[in-house]
Amino acid sequence: xxxxxxxxxxxxxxxxxxxxxxxxxxxxxxxxxxxxxxxxxxxxxxxxxxxxxxxxxxxxxxxxxxxxxxxxxxxxxxxxxxxxxxxxxxxxxxxxxxxxxxxxxxxxxxxxxx
Amino acid sequence: xxxxxxxxxxxxxxxxxxxxxxxxxxxxxxxxxxxxxxxxxxxxxxxxxxxxxxxxxxxxxxxxxxxxxxxxxxxxxxxxxxxxxxxxxxxxxxxxxxxxxxxxxxxxxxxxxx
Numbered sequence: 001x002x003x004x005x006x007x008x009x010x011x012x013x014x015x016x017x018x019x020x021x022x023x024x025x026x027x028x029x030x031x032x033x034x035x036x037x038x039x040x041x042x043x044x045x046x047x048x049x050x051x052x053x054x055x056x057x058x059x060x061x062x063x064x065x066x067x068x069x070x071x072x073x074x075x076x077x078x079x080x081x082x083x084x085x086x087x088x089x090x091x092x093x094x095x096x097x098x099x100x101x102x103x104x105x106x107x108x109x110x111x112x113x114x
Numbered sequence: 115x116x117x118x119x120x121x122x123x124x125x126x127x128x129x130x131x132x133x134x135x136x137x138x139x140x141x142x143x144x145x146x147x148x149x150x151x152x153x154x155x156x157x158x159x160x161x162x163x164x165x166x167x168x169x170x171x172x173x174x175x176x177x178x179x180x181x182x183x184x185x186x187x188x189x190x191x192x193x194x195x196x197x198x199x200x201x202x203x204x205x206x207x208x209x210x211x212x213x214x215x216x217x218x219x220x221x222x223x224x225x226x227x228x
Contacts, residue, residue, distance in 0.1 A: 004157070033215075040123070042204060042218035043158075058215070090157055099208040100146045100165055103216065105157030 002027035004106035006091050012112045015083040021076045021109045023091030029104075031097030032074040036060055037088040037108070046089075049074055050097050078111070085113040116141045116207050120219035127195050128227045135190040135222050137179075137205030146208040147188040148216065149179055153201045161203075164188060175199070200226045 005024045013019045025032065031050050035043040045058030047066035055066050065077040074091060088108045094101040117140040127133050139145060144166050150158040162173025169181040179190045188205060202223050206216040 040220065042118070042220045043216075044218075045215055048215065092157075100163065102160045102163065103150075103158070105159070107155065107157045 006106035006109050010110050013081045017081045019078040023074045025093045029093035031094045033092040034076045035090045081113040116217045118219035120222050122222050124223045126225040133192040133195045137188045139207045148206040149190050150204045151201045197226045
């Protein structure tokens, strides 16, 4: 088995601030994902990466940057935090990124912007 | 574009009663379909997934789901609900291409009454 570790678990920022979320996986999976979860809503894909140094935009990439410098890690940056923004950011991985594969999720980073 | 609709935002059942959570999808062709569960303060975990083949899929913890192409549905069922099933349930659809990107429904919150 493996695990996905997201840090920090809670992140409080100020309006306009640049904030970085980190994700590590020890599954040795090729593909990693960042999803945003708003209260009462489903998950929306922000970025994904099919291999080291690869980045692909999802449906919600505006306002975010991502970085995949190692196979095991995938970072997400909120480029300018929006006031009153509250969401949970979930990192996930899958073996190769094929459509039928299972995604394995971390427990999330909860963002609050004051 | 693919989409998923979970028409029930909240469902309440008594412990020991049967359960059905509804999911309708929109997709050109035959998709891969998933049910994920999210327990409080955790990431999502796979319950079951559908590949083209037998329409009834068995999952973990006594859950099953039935695919219907004619109804564009993938409803989740359980014969006898336990208090530990209290969680949020997400239906998701994936394309067959090698991206592994999932489109999620908004989720159904399951509450279990003693």
